[in-house]
Amino acid sequence: MKTSSSWLQSLEGKHVFITGGSSGIGLAIAKEALSQGAFVTLVARSSTKLEKAEQILVKNGATKHNILFKVADVGMYETLAKAIKESFEWRAVDVLVCNAGTAKTALLDEGRIEDLHAIIQTNLTGVVNTLHVGIPLMKERTPQTPMSIVLMNSRSGMYPLYANSMYCATKYALKGLGETLKLELMPYNIRITTVFPGYVETPMLDYCGLEDKKDILEIFKIINLYDRSKAETAENVAKYTLEATKNGTFLVTNQFSGLVLSSLSRGPMPADSFGRAFIELILYIPIRIFTFFTAPYMYSVIEHKNQKK
Template sequence: MKIRSPWLQSLEGKHVLITGGSSGIGLAIAKEALSQGAFVTLVARSSTKLEKAEQNLVKDGATKHKILTKVADVGVYETLAKAIKEAFEWRAVDVLVCNAGAAKTALLDEGRIEDLHAIIRTNLTGVVNTLHVGIPLLKQRSAQTLMSIVLMNSRSGMYALYGNSVYTATKHALKGLGETLKLELMPYNIRISMVFPGFVDTPMLNYSGLEDDKDILQMIKDISFYSRSRIETPEHVAKYTLEETKKGTFLITSQFGGLVLSIFSRGPMPAESFGRALIELILCIPFRLFSFVVACYVYYVIQHRYNKKC
């Protein structure tokens, strides 16, 4: 039986550019990539956080000449374009990671409109800006080498996250963007990988206000089974992100919940391997039947808490 060859044999000598790279998952991806011999560029809004991130990477064993930092807001096209082009001039980019993200927990009609616009600006517009600049630069070398684009999504891109409607909407949009890009970039040696982690212990999770509103928090615990004891670490997400990206995996999930949601939301895009496709086919019917039970439970929880509140 022939074993499928990985898309990228190794990250040794490759250049990985990461937006939102000064903390959380982005910084963890940078650290993991450096440990595998890659060069990295970190793009973020805060020069102070970027400087601290670089110091932490060097402290953990990375060599400074393999790290480039660029101050840019993904929502501001002009400054972002300048930063990305300068990174490509430093070293040709092999893996472009769109990781910058924002979240703010609140019911849609109760949240500040400024916060909702900021989420769209970072999570969707920021990714579009990054790709609009980066893809033409990647295409220039696509005939000579294999490259990857990584879209850091969320399980909210496959299932609604209560109290985070606009965040959920941006992640669903990002999934559609990735599916379309997979087709648009098919003639080139550029693979798309979308990552759907669950709750991750990052600064964004803490700043999102997820645990500030007790009513919303309880709903998220009941509906999405949120628990501080079960959240993923950035290091764990970074490892499986890079390993699956090297394999050329399109839809990357972790844990059992990710498998379930991927079966429901994969759409017409087939799994990369026959084995995975067979597993999804076998589990599709029982999972779909079980979804009726889940739906009844979710509707009961929402109505019960609403009645109790009233």
């Protein structure tokens, strides 16, 4: 088994498979991977959006030689399985990126049941479908070949996102899935990288519908520190995601808020370095004490805003 501190060395000549690749973080990862000499398969459910993505990538130097496009909904097992198998036939996948995701802001009992089911279907079932097909194909490769699976999570996989309970539930589930897969796939030289970005300026922020729900938005801004003007770019997320993947890093966060949440939420899995473990240990007790003051404040905000309705 490979033990080098640099897991994949580089992406030159590697094959990166990406779901939800027609826009946002998925498309940004595709651009970055191609710039580093990788071959890329992009999967998305909308052929129209995938065609637009193709135009963007072709302008950035992509050709039929180094990129493959597949139309498939991650929630539809049969069509997704066909796309994944055809991608593996094109060339063996080295990095499998489960990125497809969706969100819809609403209190659980006020949201449409169709929207809640769609979130589960994309964010959780879609990942399970992708892994169920992809992992056996990755296992067929020699055990000496280092490979990676990337689970694109969210800060809401470590911290409750007000009025997004089902989105949070799927992201918390992905955290547990990643921790279990880390153990299951260790004998096959397949590493798991779980990425927890904060707010990212992508179309998903529009899908959330926050700007159209003024009453919820007021609470959301306070409790979840939401400021769209400070959202990070998809390109930035793509860069640190691929660097972490090459290094074989398990839990990936950025910014101070990410460090705080990883200190509280890492669970039984050790940090990837002694330095990171030491910092998280130092932060843990002060943060836990701090929550005794922040939690009552959050409750009062919610109560006050709801009394004004």
